[in-house]
Amino acid sequence: MVNMTVNNTIAHQRLILSGDRERFKELLRRRLIECGWRDQVRVLCRDAVKENESSNVTFDGLVSKVTPRARALVPDTVKKELLQKIKTHLLTQKEP
Amino acid sequence: MNDNGCIHLNNFKAAKGTNPYKIVHAFFVSCTSFEARRYKATSCLCFTCGQPGPRMHSCLHCIYFACYGGHIQEHSKSKKHFLYVDLSYGNIFCGQCQDYIYDRELTEIAMAHKLKQAKSLGISMPFMPWLPNSNEAMALRRLRKRRLISVHTTIGLRGLQNLGSTCFMNCIVQTLIHTPLLRDYFLGEKHKCKAQGSSKCLVCEVSKLFQEFYSGAKTPLTLHRLLHLIWTHARHLAGYEQQDAHEFFIATLDVLHRHCMNGVEGNVEKPENGRCNCIIDQIFTGGLQSDVVCTSCSGVSTTIDPFWDISLDVAGPGSLQACLERFTRAEHLGSAAKIKCSNCRAYRESTKQLTLETLPIVASFHLKRFEHSSQIDRKISAFVSFPAELDMTPFMSSHRRAVDVGVDNNNAPEGLFEDNRYSLFAVVNHLGSLDAGHYTAYVRQMKGNWFKCDDHMITRASLREVLDSEGYLLFYHKTVLEYDCEVS
Ligand SMILES: [Zn+2]
Ligand SMILES: [Zn+2]
Ligand SMILES: [Zn+2]
Ligand SMILES: [Zn+2]
Ligand SMILES: [Zn+2]
Ligand SMILES: [Zn+2]
Numbered sequence: 001m002v003n004m005t006v007n008n009t010i011a012h013q014r015l016i017l018s019g020d021r022e023r024f025k026e027l028l029r030r031r032l033i034e035c036g037w038r039d040q041v042r043v044l045c046r047d048a049v050k051e052n053e054s055s056n057v058t059f060d061g062l063v064s065k066v067t068p069r070a071r072a073l074v075p076d077t078v079k080k081e082l083l084q085k086i087k088t089h090l091l092t093q094k095e096p
Numbered sequence: 097m098n099d100n101g102c103i104h105l106n107n108f109k110a111a112k113g114t115n116p117y118k119i120v121h122a123f124f125v126s127c128t129s130f131e132a133r134r135y136k137a138t139s140c141l142c143f144t145c146g147q148p149g150p151r152m153h154s155c156l157h158c159i160y161f162a163c164y165g166g167h168i169q170e171h172s173k174s175k176k177h178f179l180y181v182d183l184s185y186g187n188i189f190c191g192q193c194q195d196y197i198y199d200r201e202l203t204e205i206a207m208a209h210k211l212k213q214a215k216s217l218g219i220s221m222p223f224m225p226w227l228p229n230s231n232e233a234m235a236l237r238r239l240r241k242r243r244l245i246s247v248h249t250t251i252g253l254r255g256l257q258n259l260g261s262t263c264f265m266n267c268i269v270q271t272l273i274h275t276p277l278l279r280d281y282f283l284g285e286k287h288k289c290k291a292q293g294s295s296k297c298l299v300c301e302v303s304k305l306f307q308e309f310y311s312g313a314k315t316p317l318t319l320h321r322l323l324h325l326i327w328t329h330a331r332h333l334a335g336y337e338q339q340d341a342h343e344f345f346i347a348t349l350d351v352l353h354r355h356c357m358n359g360v361e362g363n364v365e366k367p368e369n370g371r372c373n374c375i376i377d378q379i380f381t382g383g384l385q386s387d388v389v390c391t392s393c394s395g396v397s398t399t400i401d402p403f404w405d406i407s408l409d410v411a412g413p414g415s416l417q418a419c420l421e422r423f424t425r426a427e428h429l430g431s432a433a434k435i436k437c438s439n440c441r442a443y444r445e446s447t448k449q450l451t452l453e454t455l456p457i458v459a460s461f462h463l464k465r466f467e468h469s470s471q472i473d474r475k476i477s478a479f480v481s482f483p484a485e486l487d488m489t490p491f492m493s494s495h496r497r498a499v500d501v502g503v504d505n506n507n508a509p510e511g512l513f514e515d516n517r518y519s520l521f522a523v524v525n526h527l528g529s530l531d532a533g534h535y536t537a538y539v540r541q542m543k544g545n546w547f548k549c550d551d552h553m554i555t556r557a558s559l560r561e562v563l564d565s566e567g568y569l570l571f572y573h574k575t576v577l578e579y580d581c582e583v584s
Contacts, residue, residue, distance in 0.1 A: 016136050016137035017134060017137040018133075019127075019217045022213065022219070026219050030576070034576060058195045
C-alpha cells in the first residue's frame with residue numbers, strides 16, 4: 001500500500017519533469033472543448049449564478065455546485081482516449 | 097468580470113511589486129524552463145500533510161506550499177499571509193475577500209508564461225476565445241442591429257441562375273461559398289485590395305459574392321461578372337458550352353491565387369520559403385511526397401510537390417479509402433520505365449511511392465470518372481463510397497515511414513497532438529452522360545445540415561442521401577484547426 005503511493009508519486013513527478021503532464025492536460029482540454037463539454041459547463045455556471053442572483057457567488061460555491069454535474073458530463077470516449085494514451089505512454093517509458 | 101484585483105492585492109503590489117507572482121507562476125504554474133519543471137516535480141507537495149493535493153496553492157508572501165483541504169487556510173490565518181496562488185490555474189485567492197480575485201497586470205504575466213511554456217513543450221498556442229479590441233468594442237456599441245444565427249438557419253443559402261450550361265460553375269461557387277475557413281476570411285473582410293474599386297480583381301468579386309450570399313435575400317443570383325472575370329484570366333475556359341467542373345475548380349483557384357499575389361494583396365501575403373502564403377494556398381495547398389527507390393542499390397530519391405487536389409482512379413476500388421490506399425501504394429515501375437539512379441549512375445528499375453507529406457486544410461478529391469483516350473471518351477458510373485469523417489493518417493509520409501520500420505508513432509508524446517481528421521462539407525455530382533450531363537452539389541451548412549444545390553433550386557437533403565450519391569468531387573475540411581504560436 002505504502003509502496004503504491006510512492007510509485008504513484010514518482011510517476012507523477014516524472015510526468016511533470018518531462019512536460020508530458022502538461023501535454024496530456026492540453027490534449028484533455030482540447031477534447032473537452034471539441035465535444036462541447038466546456039460550453040455545457042459554462043451554461044451550468046451561468047444558471048447557478050442566475051439562481052443565486054441575490055447573494056454573492058463565490059468560486060468555491062460555484063465549484064461545489066457545478067462539479068458533480070460537470071464530472072458526469074465528460075464523455076466516455078474522452079476518458080477512454082486519455083486513459084489509453086497515458087497508459088501506453090507510461091508503459092513505453094524507459095527507466096531513467 | 098472585475099479585473100482590478102482588490103485593495104489587499106493592490107497594497108501588496110505597491111509594497112512588493114509583481115515579482116513574487118512572476119516567480120511563483122514561472123516556476124510552479126506554467127513552467128517556462130526545464131529547471132522550473134524540476135522544481136515543480138520535486139517540491140509541489142503540501143508542507144503540512146505531504147500530499148500533492150487537493151488543489152495545491154502557494155503563499156504569495158513566503159512561497160509556502162499547502163493544499164486547499166484546509167492547510168493553506170491554516171497557514172494564511174496563523175501568519176496573516178492573506179494572498180495565495182492556485183498552482184493549477186495561477187489564480188490568486190484573497191483570504192480577506194474570501195474569493196479568487198483577478199488583476200489585469202498579473203493576468204498578462206500569466207498569459208505570457210503560458211505561451212512560453214507551450215513553446216518549450218512544442219504545443220501550438222492554446223485556444224483563446226475572441227475578445228473584442230477597443231475598435232471592435234466601439235463598433236459593436238455603435239452598430240446596434242444584431243442577428244441571431246440559430247442551428248436551423250438558412251442564411252448563406254442562395255440559388256444560382258444557369259446562364260446556358262453553367263451548372264459546372266454554379267456547383268464550384270456553392271462549394272467555395274460553403275468552405276468554412278474561406279467564409280471566415282471573406283466575411284471578416286480580410287482581403288485588402290490595392291486595386292480597390294477596380295472590377296478586375298477576382299478576389300474582390302468573390303468578396304462581394306459572399307456579401308450577397310449572406311445578405312439574407314433569397315432570390316437566385318446571376319454570376320455574369322464572375323464568369324466573365326474567369327474567362328478573361330483563364331482563356332481556355334471561355335465559351336458557353338458545358339465545361340468540366342474539376343477543371344473549372346482548379347482554374348478558379350489559380351486565378352484567385354494569382355490575384356492575391358499580383359501585388360494586389362499588399363505585403364501581407366509575401367511568399368515564405370518559396371511557398372505562396374495567400375489565403376488560397378493556406379487553405380488548399382498540401383505537399384505530395386514522391387519516393388523513387390532504385391531496385392539495385394536501394395537508394396531513395398525524394399521530391400515534394402505542392403498540390404491543390406488529388407485525382408484518384410475509380411476503376412476497381414469501391415471506396416475513397418481504398419482509392420487512397422492504392423494511390424499511396426509502392427508501385428514497381430518495370431523494365432520499360434527505367435529511371436537514371438544518381439547512385440549507380442545508370443538507368444535502373446525502380447519502385448515509386450506517393451504519400452502525403454503535408455495536408456491542406458481543405459482536402460479535395462477528384463474521382464476520375466471521365467476517361468478520354470484516342471479511341472473512346474466514356475464516363476465511369478461505378479459507385480464509390482465515401483465517409484462523412486475521414487482520418488488521413490494512414491496516407492501520410494510520416495505514418496508510412498513508421499509502419500515500414502515497424503513502430504507506431506501515434507502514442508509518443510510528440511505524436512499526441514497529431515490530428516488528421518477531416519469532415520465532409522461538399523460533394524459535386526455529375527448526372528447523365530458525358531455529353532448531355534448536368535452538375536449539382538451538396539453543401540453542408542452549419543454542422544449536420546445538408547442542402548442540395550441544383551442551379552436556382554436549393555432543397556434540404558439528408559446525410560444518407562449525400563453519402564449514397566455518385567460523387568465526382570469530394571471536399572473535406574480539417575476537423576480541428578491548429579493555432580499559430582505567435583508571441584508578440
Ligand atoms: Zn506565507
Ligand atoms: Zn495539506
Ligand atoms: Zn482582498
Ligand atoms: Zn481585390
Ligand atoms: Zn497563392
Ligand atoms: Zn541505384
